[in-house]
Amino acid sequence: xxxxxxxxxxxIDLEVDRGEIFAFLGPNGAGKTxxxxxxEGYRRRTGGEVKVLGEDPERAGRDWRERIxxxxxxxxxxxxxxxxxxxxxxxGYFRKPRPTEDVIALIGLEGKADERASRLSGGQQRRLxxxxxxxxxxxxxxxxxxxxxxxxxxxxxxxxxxxxxxxLGKTVFLTxxxxxxxxxxxxxxxxxxxxxxxxxxxxxxLGDRESGETTIRYRAGGQEVVVQTMTPVETLHxxxxxxxxxxxxxxxxxxxxxxxxxxxxxLTAEAADGGAE
Amino acid sequence: MTGLALVGHQFRYDQKAFWRNPASVFFTVMFxxxxxxxxxxxxxxxxxxxxGGIEATTYYVPAxxxxxxxxxxxxxxxxxxxxxxxxxxxxxxxxxxxxxxxxIAGRVGNSIVVALMMLVLLAAIGALFGADVPWDRxxxxxxxxxxxxxxxxxxxxxxxxxxxxxxxxxxxxxAMLLPLYFLSGVFIPEDQLPDGVIAFxxxxxxxxxxxxxxxxxVPAGGSAVSWDNLAIVALWGVxxxxxxxxxxxxxxxxx
Numbered sequence: 382x383x384x385x386x387x388x389x390x391x392x393i394d395l396e397v398d399r400g401e402i403f404a405f406l407g408p409n410g411a412g413k414t415x416x417x418x419x420x421e422g423y424r425r426r427t428g429g430e431v432k433v434l435g436e437d438p439e440r441a442g443r444d445w446r447e448r449i450x451x452x453x454x455x456x457x458x459x460x461x462x463x464x465x466x467x468x469x470x471x472x473g474y475f476r477k478p479r480p481t482e483d484v485i486a487l488i489g490l491e492g493k494a495d496e497r498a499s500r501l502s503g504g505q506q507r508r509l510x511x512x513x514x515x516x517x518x519x520x521x522x523x524x525x526x527x528x529x530x531x532x533x534x535x536x537x538x539x540x541x542x543x544x545x546x547x548x549l550g551k552t553v554f555l556t557x558x559x560x561x562x563x564x565x566x567x568x569x570x571x572x573x574x575x576x577x578x579x580x581x582x583x584x585x586x587l588g589d590r591e592s593g594e595t596t597i598r599y600r601a602g603g604q605e606v607v608v609q610t611m612t613p614v615e616t617l618h619x620x621x622x623x624x625x626x627x628x629x630x631x632x633x634x635x636x637x638x639x640x641x642x643x644x645x646x647x648l649t650a651e652a653a654d655g656g657a658e
Numbered sequence: 659m660t661g662l663a664l665v666g667h668q669f670r671y672d673q674k675a676f677w678r679n680p681a682s683v684f685f686t687v688m689f690x691x692x693x694x695x696x697x698x699x700x701x702x703x704x705x706x707x708x709x710g711g712i713e714a715t716t717y718y719v720p721a722x723x724x725x726x727x728x729x730x731x732x733x734x735x736x737x738x739x740x741x742x743x744x745x746x747x748x749x750x751x752x753x754x755x756x757x758x759x760x761x762i763a764g765r766v767g768n769s770i771v772v773a774l775m776m777l778v779l780l781a782a783i784g785a786l787f788g789a790d791v792p793w794d795r796x797x798x799x800x801x802x803x804x805x806x807x808x809x810x811x812x813x814x815x816x817x818x819x820x821x822x823x824x825x826x827x828x829x830x831x832x833a834m835l836l837p838l839y840f841l842s843g844v845f846i847p848e849d850q851l852p853d854g855v856i857a858f859x860x861x862x863x864x865x866x867x868x869x870x871x872x873x874x875x876v877p878a879g880g881s882a883v884s885w886d887n888l889a890i891v892a893l894w895g896v897x898x899x900x901x902x903x904x905x906x907x908x909x910x911x912x913x
Binding site: 453471 | 752
């Protein structure tokens, strides 16, 4: 898959199961939006096979569009229409729309239904944006970086809305560059960097702190010593045994496990450096 | 909804958004009215040496109507479509089952209805200044308006392809239209413009539309429907339509 002269993404194999929240994770510029635009039918691919709800998005027509909902990365709203009007307008586009009042409740904008979009806060606008994609009662929803630029409380609210979609049985394809967002919401995660898949699995697998290297730090003779180890128990045992035997304490001893963020940063940095898949 | 019902649906919301948008209401509705009032007051009692001499107010009614029709169609569409495109609103709409032509038809319908409203409003204000409403010419006026409005809609949609960003929209549209209004005799009566100027303006559709609309509205001269001028305007419209089909885009150029 490429556009222009540069190949944007390559060899990305994805399978998303019905009813799951699938997180597609990667740093800015990793090729997330390119991939998702191919899946949404906005962009032509130069190669590879794509099936979304059983159809090739490049050729899919109106019936297919009845079944999907799309929340773009940066989609503004008509500033002069109210929340209810914006949703009603879109309801007219679908054969079997979800009732507008339902959608308003889903996105938690009951108190703002007659407010114009321009008077909503950033977080509320984003929720209306999600609501626009829910009007058609889609089976599959694409969310492209739904919380980028949000303050913590707005993110929490958006997460509640997205988690609620799973309860409705929707399949959600979530693009994000936040590890914690994927961890909080997704059943499965695929991480890409520099246009390639670098890791995939459940958030638990990926964030498995047992599998990463543990860092041990201490000072010996005024010098800081850093030891990276996959077997922290053994290493610590050796270090402390020797220290006791020599009568030299391990000053400022510190043992740290990699955080999820570290795992993610390491994976994506390797790929950006041209490292292996 | 069927296609036409869907166009009606789209049109209703386009109307709401239009009348709530201060920029649309000012530039499309208020500005032509203010302009007419100024011109009517400044040149009241004066004659314009066109068609054997007519009153200035009689001249300015069809002149400002032409401007208002172009503003409601070409200017409004070029501006609002670029803003919607760069906002990502066109792209969002394309992600729904709504057929693209429905969206465009709703917007074009909105423009033509606003153009008709401006015709009525300016005719009424003109009447207050003694410019009689030529009722017997109504069919010719409406025919001219519809051909002109449709053509300038196509040109406005085509123009969006040449506008890179929201900020550039007003500058590009005004840079094209304002000089043409001056050169075509819309602001300055054509008896005061040198021949060369009119000949130059004849290269562009604004002049031909004004000419046709003037013929339709002012009984003093020949036939009500100026077929040759309308044909040129329609040709411009067809060219615009072809360019629009080829180059119109639904996705933002920036961001």
